[in-house]
Amino acid sequence: ASTMPQAITQAAVHGLSPFTKYSVRVMAVYADGSVGVSDSSMEVSTLEAPPTMPPSGLMAAVTEDNTGLNLFWEAPPVGGRNGLLVDYTVQFYQVDDDDKTPSERSVGGNATNYLLTGLAPLTEYSIRVAASTSVGMGPYSDSIMIKTDYR
Numbered sequence: 464a465s466t467m468p469q470a471i472t473q474a475a476v477h478g479l480s481p482f483t484k485y486s487v488r489v490m491a492v493y494a495d496g497s498v499g500v501s502d503s504s505m506e507v508s509t510l511e512a513p514p515t516m517p518p519s520g521l522m523a524a525v526t527e528d529n530t531g532l533n534l535f536w537e538a539p540p541v542g543g544r545n546g547l548l549v550d551y552t553v554q555f556y557q558v559d560d561d562d563k564t565p566s567e568r569s570v571g572g573n574a575t576n577y578l579l580t581g582l583a584p585l586t587e588y589s590i591r592v593a594a595s596t597s598v599g600m601g602p603y604s605d606s607i608m609i610k611t612d613y614r
Contacts, residue, residue: 481512481545482596514594514601516543518551518575521592521604525613529584532609534577539594539601546596548572553579558587558608582611 479485488504516539524533538548549572556565570577572595582588587610591603 479509481509482547484508511546511596511598513596513599514539514544514546514548516540517602517604518592518594519604521590521607523590523607523609525609525611526578526580527613529611529613530582531578531580532582532588532590532611534579534590534592536575536592536604538575543601544594544596545601546598548594549597550595550600551575551577552593552595552600553577553590554592554603555579555588555590557583558589563589584611586611 485507486504487507489501491499493499518536518539520535520537522535524535525531526533534553536551538544551570551572551574553568553570554565555568556563568577568579579590587608589606589608591606593600593603595601
């Protein structure tokens with residue numbers, strides 16, 4: 464008599480995209496080479512991941528009092544979000560500051576604009592923005608430079 468190898472009842476599938484629905488169907492291959500396929504499939508979803516694409520199109524407009532900037536940007540493309548966007552991080556610093564220590568502001572995930580206030584007038588700032596899902600922050604956008612000089 465021959466013994467049958469133990470049945471495999473689980474498998475890992477690699478290379479799937481985050482935050483994506485897949486349809487899974489089980490197929491059995493028997494010792495004699497015959498195949499049996501399940502009649503139904505199961506819907507499964509992969510987990511969220513941090514975005515792999517940054518926000519784009521970052522623009523700024525100086526407020527009339529020269530102490531604020533109206534910021535505008537576009538969300539990362541859907542294929543690079545990897546989940547539901549819950550937050551944006553606006554990072555900025557004064558270009559002429561010796562240590563260039565950045566400050567950050569948090570903006571809710573549905574917003575694609577922010578009024579950055581409390582800035583020094585007639586000062587050049589470097590600004591960039593990043594999107595986050597519930598599991599982490601993605602890459603920053605390209606930085607823009609703008610001087611708080613309303614004209």
